[in-house]
Amino acid sequence: MYSSNAKTILFITGAFVSHSCWEEWIVFFENRGYKTTAPPWPYRNETAAILQNEKQTKTAAIRLKDLLDYYTGIIEKLSEKPILIGHSYGGLLVQLLVQKDLAVCGVCIHSFAPKNIWDGKFDFYKKMWNVFSIFKSSQKNYLITFKEWQELFTNCLLMENQKSSYKKFVVPESKALISDLHSAQAIINFRKQHVPLLFLAGSDDRLIPQKLAYSNFKKYRNLYSITCYKECKNTNHFVLIQSNWKEIADCAANWISKIV
Secondary structure, eight states, X not given: OOOOOOOEEEEEOOTTBOGGGGHHHHHHHHTXXXXXXXXXXXXXXXXXXXXXXXXXXXXXXXXXXXXXXXXXXXXXXXXSOOEXXXXXHHHHHHHHHHHTTOOSEEEEESOXXXXXXXXXXHHXXXXXXXXXXXXXXXXXXXXXXXXXXXXXXXXXXXHHHHHHHHHHHBOOEEHHHHHXXXXXXXXXXXXXXXXXXXXXXXXXXXXXXXXXXXXXXXXXXXXXXXXXXXXXXXXXXXXXXXXXXXXXHHHHHHHHHHHO
16 A cells, blocks of 8 residues: 655755754765655755844744745645655655655654644653743744753763754744644645654653653544554653764664664
């Protein structure tokens, strides 16, 4: 049922970070024979250093629907349905695009949870209070602080690596986009048949803890669809650049090879 010769991987970036986070992953998968693409989000075709110093009022207006339409347009221009690999908010986008039947399979790395997931969600909203705060204008971007980067994205890394990664990858984020996590756009029909999905969770992820990631996976209930889950040890939220990132990429690649 799921047999395919698909060889195109579309990497989907998460919130708060630049698409350049996929640089080493692109090389890794291209060395395995895949074609890859990792397009920047709208209005983000610049380095993180430039974006951090711009007001980026256009970025502040981005909504979840805009991203879904954006990636749908990219996929429809490809010669084949792609393999989707998404991280963080990008993991949720993978789930939503799979729901639209726009992929041959999907890998969700530390995925943000859809609206209709509650187990473990309260802690997430507490951690994201600065973004959701009603006391700050939703018309402005939110640039996470270095302290938030340390605590929620790069815990376990050395201070020098936390500092260098903050400068290289962190970008201002649309507050409206984060608010859309509890909108109708972020609802998944967990009973609908779908192509294979793999959920990867991190044992040391403080933003999307294992409990929340597992709840997301466990909610899928279609008996005719493949849904897999794996918790990876010693991985924080921004696992894409950790020293053990190849272990995570290997896990995804091996699963994909068995599926497609």
